[in-house]
Amino acid sequence: MTTISMTFRKQAASLQPQLVAMRRELHRFPELSNEEYETTSRIRAWLTEAGIRLLDLNLPTGVLAEVKGARPGPTILLRADIDALPVNEETGLPFASEQPGKMHACGHDFHTVSMIGAAKLLQEHADELDGTVRILFQPAEELAIGARAAIEARVLEGVAAVFGMHNKPELPVGTVGIRMGPLMASVDRFEIEVLGKGGHAGIPDAAIDPIVICSAIVGALQTLVSRNVSPHHSAVVSVCKLQSGSTWNVIPDSGVLEGTVRTFQPEARRAIPERMKRIVESVADGYGAQARLTWTSMLPAVNNDERMAEIMQVTATAQGLHIVEAVPTMGGEDFALYQERVPGCFVWMGTGGTEQWHHPKFTLNEDALAIGASFFAEAAVQALKSVR
Template identity: 60%
Template structure:
């Protein structure tokens, strides 16, 4: 890309261009919000995205998945291919916002703002298409299903969505940041998410004769508290680890000590070394506690999504774009939440950022809202990020 081309891009009034699109993006976002679809059920959402892109003469690429959209804007000059990703699924949450465009589907809601992500990336797609004559390379658009299940990114990868991609960029709205502010940080931003099941085996009996039984409920209750030492006493205080037991099932009636109790939970970590150590730590602690009660345990471990780990050079690309738009950039505070954007980053460099949306509640809350004005800096930022990315990265 020549200096002249870069200057043309930098001097374009991108926020003004984005603001001109605002009514159209709001209309699209609200339509998705009214009609949320759960993971791998995003049939109408997929159709609407395709229709929007086709109306803008943006090329739809083949994607061997029942839901999700892959599209591409090819520049006038040769160069690398950059990817912009949005997730498109909703949650099984009953909306309580009272908004005039609230969900019309009982028990389903865009309570995580994926409708916002989708609309913002569509805005960037429109701006990039209108200026494709200046592009040195191509911009691929990934509208990914099933982020909430943590399976959509891997499905997109297996379908070939990353082929030829040099770098990828994505975002999550952040209700606690004001509109016009973004959070950026290199390195770990969101935790890996793994699951576990601990089955505690005791000996059933009569509730009136506990000495003749081995009560798995008592042993399991001690394990719930005891496994917290995997964080407080077995892990460095400089490593962020969260262990949560979220399900406890035992027994069938009020006067019978059962044979077994089952605990289900999640472990969230930020470093691969710590992640790999956690199954053995939980096994060791649970086994020791159970043995003290005469019980035994079986631990099952379910590997989930890895850590969102931002590439420093990719972060710099976004920072440069944000500076060009005069957005406020703050240090991103890491979240123990998980994001399957991490699967893309295992394959290619990428940056995941926080986009300030000035909302009232946190993600997944039934009263979750956001300030739609954030669509303006959102679309502009990803437009300029793509341009800077094409200029900075090497072709795959």
């Protein structure tokens, strides 16, 4: 372990009580996407108190900070997300959410405070840095719109590389999951409107039942994965909403299906919409009905650059952390939008929790806070040395 790595670990350990207090304050007062006004105010105050320069983000919520080294060099970006979820907390913790129906059920409070800790450590060693580290506290990740807004606000201007993380409850504290290539899936949304013919429930032959057709479409869509996507690719098609009818004895005129498609490979993502359209329209036509598909492309896959992943492996080794191969997930992350523009790496940080993301009893081990702070301070140093 290098001298600066040991220093980061020791200094982060001394910051641990502060980090825990910050995290618990954010946890008590969660705010939903694009409503993170008090969260933004708290982050700004904590960074200002530490003497860290704040840049004009030009967004209603979110914070962009900067630690400038004593010598010229590249600019890299560390990113954390700050929004909470519309979940009613059931942990029973003494610092549980005080906002009914709102909770940090995905651990973004952990991400935020870890990056504040990293910023504090880097500020202490600014005279040893060759370049600039920006730290972005991004709003609205849960709506998959925050990264796009931040990019439009020019946070990537002059940036050579970007790094981020998500907590991973099933990994022990002190473990980091790193993977080259795809880590989180692309995210697309679809809506299918089926137009049938309403009628009396006792005279179905005079109607064209959209509920029967919607059910047939749900079954047929499963062939997208089993028969329309290469077995060498990964894809998930989930129908998550089926809405039709208003009473027990009337066949309705129409029905609506909504869902999502997740893939890792761009070629699979490009192929699915047209194949879905063909299946949907042909099934409806077979019943004498019509169907309209609306496809909304939302996010590409999180795809880790090989060189940036190597930097994260060097970082984890320097910090004495246990490295495992990160297991990909079909969950999505708008961090992918940064990676479309600059090389980057997204990692799993072990937090030893009891429940998965978005669960009302989601918890994490706060011992991971100092580890996350030290890890990303180290990652910044390693990146500034390696990225040109």
